[in-house]
Amino acid sequence: MIIGAVSENKNSEKRISITPEIAKKYLDNGFSVIVENDLASHLGISDEDFQKAGCQLDNRENVLKKSNIVLQVNLPDDDSLNLIKENDILIGNFNSTENKTRIENISKKNVSVFSMELLPRITRAQSMDILSSQANLAGYKAVVDSFALFKKAIPMMMTAAGTISAAKVLIVGAGVAGLQAIATAKRMGAIVFATDVRMASKEQVESLGGKFLVVEGAENLETDGGYAKEASDEFKKKQEELITETLKKIDVVICTALIPGKKAPKIINENMINNMQPGSVIYDLAASQGGNAAYTELDKTVEKNGVTIVGESTILNKLPTSASNLYAKNIFNFVLNLYDKDNKKININMEDEIINKTLVK
Numbered sequence: 242m243i244i245g246a247v248s249e250n251k252n253s254e255k256r257i258s259i260t261p262e263i264a265k266k267y268l269d270n271g272f273s274v275i276v277e278n279d280l281a282s283h284l285g286i287s288d289e290d291f292q293k294a295g296c297q298l299d300n301r302e303n304v305l306k307k308s309n310i311v312l313q314v315n316l317p318d319d320d321s322l323n324l325i326k327e328n329d330i331l332i333g334n335f336n337s338t339e340n341k342t343r344i345e346n347i348s349k350k351n352v353s354v355f356s357m358e359l360l361p362r363i364t365r366a367q368s369m370d371i372l373s374s375q376a377n378l379a380g381y382k383a384v385v386d387s388f389a390l391f392k393k394a395i396p397m398m399m400t401a402a403g404t405i406s407a408a409k410v411l412i413v414g415a416g417v418a419g420l421q422a423i424a425t426a427k428r429m430g431a432i433v434f435a436t437d438v439r440m441a442s443k444e445q446v447e448s449l450g451g452k453f454l455v456v457e458g459a460e461n462l463e464t465d466g467g468y469a470k471e472a473s474d475e476f477k478k479k480q481e482e483l484i485t486e487t488l489k490k491i492d493v494v495i496c497t498a499l500i501p502g503k504k505a506p507k508i509i510n511e512n513m514i515n516n517m518q519p520g521s522v523i524y525d526l527a528a529s530q531g532g533n534a535a536y537t538e539l540d541k542t543v544e545k546n547g548v549t550i551v552g553e554s555t556i557l558n559k560l561p562t563s564a565s566n567l568y569a570k571n572i573f574n575f576v577l578n579l580y581d582k583d584n585k586k587i588n589i590n591m592e593d594e595i596i597n598k599t600l601v602k
Contacts, residue, residue, distance in 0.1 A: 242585065244576070245308025247277040247301045249315055255561035256568055257281050258312040258333065261294035263569040268295045270577065271585055277304050284562050310587070312572050316340050322347045330579075330587060332572060334358050334371055337601045338502055344601050353589060355599045357575065366595050369575040373417045374567035379526055379556050380421030380497065384410075386559075387493050387524040388429065390542075390549055396430020407432050411484075411491045412451065413508055413533050414498030415442035418526060422495045423451040434487060436480070436508075437498070454487060456480045480508070488513050496525040496533035509534040519547025528552035575599075 244267050246259045257280060259267075264274045275297040278288060288298050305311065305324035313333035316322075322343070325331060330353045337344060337356040344354050357371045367373070388395055388408075397407040410426045412419045415437035423446060426433045433451040435442070443453040456479045488494070488509070499505055505527035514523070514535060525537040536545045537552040544550070557564040578595055581588040591597050 242271070242580075242587065243273045243275055243307055243309045244312060245275045245304045245310070246280060246312045247304050247317070247321065248280055249313070250318075251283060253555065253558075254314055255283060255558040256314045256565045257284065257286075257561075258314050258565075258569060258572055260566060260569045261286065261290045261296070262566075263573050264291060264294040264296050266573055267576070270580065270582060272310075273297070275299055275304050275307055277301050281565075284565065310576065312576075314568065316343060319343070325350070325352055327351050329353075330355065332357065332575065335601070341601075348601065354601045355575070355596075356601050357571070357599060359599045359601070360575075361594050361598045363594065369571050369578070369595070371568055371571045374571055375557055375564055376416065376418040376497075377421045378560050378564050378567070380418035380495070381425045382556050382560055383418070383495050383497075383524045383526055383553070384422050384425040384429070384493075386553075386556075387495060387522045387551070388426075390522045390524075390551070391493055392520055393492070395426075408492040409490055410434070410493045410495065411436070411487060412446075413484075413494060413496045414527075415439070415446050415453075416497060416499075418497040419495070420445055420449060422497065423449045426493075426495075427451065431493070434491070436484065438476070438480075454483055456483055481510070481513075484508065485513050485516070488517050491517065492521055494521070494523040494534070496523065496527050496537075498533050499527055499530055503530075505530040505533050507531070507533065507535065511535045514548050514550070515546050517546075517548050521548045523548060523550045525550065525552050526556065529554040 267274050276291055278298050302324055305321060310330045311325060316335040327350045332355045335356040348354055360366050360370055394405050395408045398405040408431045410431045410433045412422050412435040415435045423433050423435055427450045434454055435446045435451045436454040446453040523534050525532045525534050527533045528537050528539050532552055534550060536543055536550050539552050540554055542551045579587050589596060
């Protein structure tokens, strides 16, 4: 079995799907590995590094033609898809809802397409969970970047000239990205508040030293899969009142609230922003799905009434080496789950929930 990987569009995606370290693991498990020339030079990983790990190198066309399993971050362009052979396997984070037609077309060639954002939230799948590993980094980087934009010190400082108060941070959405944002902001000395529609988040937020903002009479809005579901109008009204008052004293807001397959909930409205302190920062990680905050513009930084609002969709391109290392490990664990090592063949067992849920039919 030959594992292959070709370059992403480096203008929009800096991550890679396989590293020399992970390539060695594939080789140790009986696979061969072939990668496109100059796959990761932008990350300081040379072709020689891949060769030392035991990989073959070739041009894009030959890699796709020779591979049995193609590993990517994003769905390849149509020219590349056409080079993938019948009965091959394609694995990546393919945004299967938006790319449904293109995936259906490649599936007609009997190519098995596995889209990793569909991975079920079960214990056995944790080591394969790309959404969690990447969101972890996104939450960390959002805090670092927003603090860089904030024009005051973050921790409380007591000096002979006087005391500087600690910055106050609100995390909207306490999923993986939000929890990492809480932990990072606390480590840097901020006072941290958080809100989420899932009541199960309260204990997690408080364990990290954050204060959970509880909406009076809140119900637990969590799906069986562990994701947030849409809130009722009554809940939204109560949440709005609570957040409106809280934001008047907040310096930095990190927005991470998403509902799978839907537009991001609009949690921070124009009136809330107008009442925030000038110099405050809103960093909206939900921008690619419409944003949690009013005025958010995708991949732009805007200012409204002295409040800086950042709409970020490619934050992982700012940490591409770390993101690639984690992503490659997630994909490796997924491939091993597909692989019958004794018989040296792929076993697409549809009774396995992990395989069943991620195979785009």
